[in-house]
Amino acid sequence: MPISPSPHTSAPAGALDAPAGGRRPRVTIARGATPWFVPTLATAALTTALTRRNGKWAVAAVPACALGAGMLWFFRDPEREIGAGRVISPADGVVQSIDAWPDGRTRVAIFMSPLNVHVNRAPLPGTVTSVEHVAGGFVPAFNKDSDRNERVVWHFDTELGDIEMVQIAGAVARRIVPYVDAGTKVEQGERIGLIRFGSRVDTYLPAGVDVGVEVGQKTTAGVTRLDRD
Numbered sequence: 001m002p003i004s005p006s007p008h009t010s011a012p013a014g015a016l017d018a019p020a021g022g023r024r025p026r027v028t029i030a031r032g033a034t035p036w037f038v039p040t041l042a043t044a045a046l047t048t049a050l051t052r053r054n055g056k057w058a059v060a061a062v063p064a065c066a067l068g069a070g071m072l073w074f075f076r077d078p079e080r081e082i083g084a085g086r087v088i089s090p091a092d093g094v095v096q097s098i099d100a101w102p103d104g105r106t107r108v109a110i111f112m113s114p115l116n117v118h119v120n121r122a123p124l125p126g127t128v129t130s131v132e133h134v135a136g137g138f139v140p141a142f143n144k145d146s147d148r149n150e151r152v153v154w155h156f157d158t159e160l161g162d163i164e165m166v167q168i169a170g171a172v173a174r175r176i177v178p179y180v181d182a183g184t185k186v187e188q189g190e191r192i193g194l195i196r197f198g199s200r201v202d203t204y205l206p207a208g209v210d211v212g213v214e215v216g217q218k219t220t221a222g223v224t225r226l227d228r229d
Contacts, residue, residue: 028076030117030118030119030194031177031191032175032177040064040071041068044061044064047065048064075118076117077117077119080221080222083189083225084225086124086160086227087163087225087226088121088124088188089110089219089220089222090120090121090122090165090201091110091219092116092219093111093116093219094216094218095109095219097109098211103207104208105164108202108203108205109200109202110200111200112195112199112200118196120167120192122156122188122189122192123156124159125159125186126185128184128185128186129157130154130155131152133152150176151166151167152167153165153166154166154167154192160206160209162206163203164203167199168199168201169199176194176196177195180192180193188222209227210228211226
């Protein structure tokens, strides 16, 4: 799988060109992943070099290389052709629950495993009106108590009114990295943040908007439609 610099960092001219013909979409490394994978890749490179001098270093080089490959996979950030629909999924994963809220909204919770892409995208075009970090615990995201986990609460001013989205950290994901600030205008499907190693993302559909997905359904960030006509 081709890996190139993140679109959020500098890259050689042409490195991020759209794929042509039947070629695979270009894949980048997610912004905010550097503190994790750079030390891992440096360790893998160092121990591999030392193995050439002394084979005993293979004991360290093999797991370091495996971990480095895992980091590249975990923090991949593929280019996507944005799907159609008023509200699209902000996260890769599986629909964990669909709950009616007392105020008439419907919460669609998407569970992200460590194998999913961890970059989250704007569910609608609009303006980010607030990005609030809320301290909390780190129980597994599939646990009902995960509503009290560490999280970042987003609000977007959109054509459907105020849309709330919540990034929730889990037992492994202990760092949420917002990419944009309040006041930023975003396009539908634009990258807005990262949850390291997966977790959960909740989207609150406003009253009168019907849900177009089912519990257990797989979703793709920026592609899968959450509502229906």
